[in-house]
Amino acid sequence: MIEITAVAASPEAAAKLANETAAEAISVVPRVLNGGAKPIARLAVIKSAAVPSSPTTPNTRRVLVLAVAAGLLGGVALAVVRFALDTRIRRAEDLRGGGFTVLGVIAHTSRRHRHESDPLRHELLDGQYRALRVAVRQRQTQARSILVAPVASPAGGTRTAAGLAMAYAHAQQHTLLIDVSERNHDTRSSVGATADALDARSVLSAAIVPTIHPLLDMLACGALGEPQADALASPQFAELIRDLTTNYDQIVVYAPPLATSSDAMVVATAVNATLVTVDAGRDDAKAVTRATESLTSAGAAPLGVVLTVSGSRRSAGTRGGTRKSSKAAILATLLGVE
Known part of the structure; x- marks a missing residue:
């Protein structure tokens, strides 16, 4: 046939x-x-x-199958290449693989459910911060002053500092949380003016305010005048820390990100220990390496790193039509302000 x-x-x-x-x-x-x-x-x-x-050609079904197969293979190849080039830290294993000492992993409560019974206050009393306090004590028993400095993203730094300070207070230690992240960055202030500002003890005493925990107080740069605010990020900061340790068992300092400000480098040399917070999914391995190497070269090698995992990438929710930043919500919770 x-x-x-x-x-x-x-x-x-x-x-x-x-x-x-x-x-x-x-x-x-x-x-x-x-x-x-x-x-x-x-x-x-x-x-x-x-x-x-x-028509016998083109074979639409065959072309469609081949196109889908090619698209799937291309997508898989693109995903593999993107994964290989993505150096962002996502898990504690990523940090340990890079030779970093992981002191803890802090999973932050999502802010999407603001109607629930004070989730942020519950988070600050969470056991993960108590575990972090124990890890710090095991690494350095005499760390009475601790700096919490984020790498590049400040998202988890404020929560970690506030939660750690609350953990110390919950352990019956009189604790002071110092926020130097919003100081005046005018570099025209002289060293003499800075020293004079540190001598104004009455100003500092008035700026220290109580929080929701009777053993936890807070000192924010925003409550000080320009010279005093600059003093908190000056070499004279060490003198202030020594004076404050006579009244407090533990001091926790929160500084701006290491990648964007030199304040954390100055403060790190004045405290007993430094914790570097790494925001999962945002901070990359190279940035973490640069931050830790900078601290080490300044003579303030970090005690370890803390991986912070946010439950929501969005900022804090709205309340009454006004948006609150994550930091503002945390400080408001500590101060008992609605």
């Missing part, structure tokens, strides 16, 4: 070409096979070609 397939620009032309070829083959093929002798084979048309109702 011989099957004839014809390809043409139109279905009518293809059917006509196939039928004409079949008719010509009936007389030509026997002569060719027998060399002009008496024919020993005879051809007959079993079924004439009909006008096709659809």
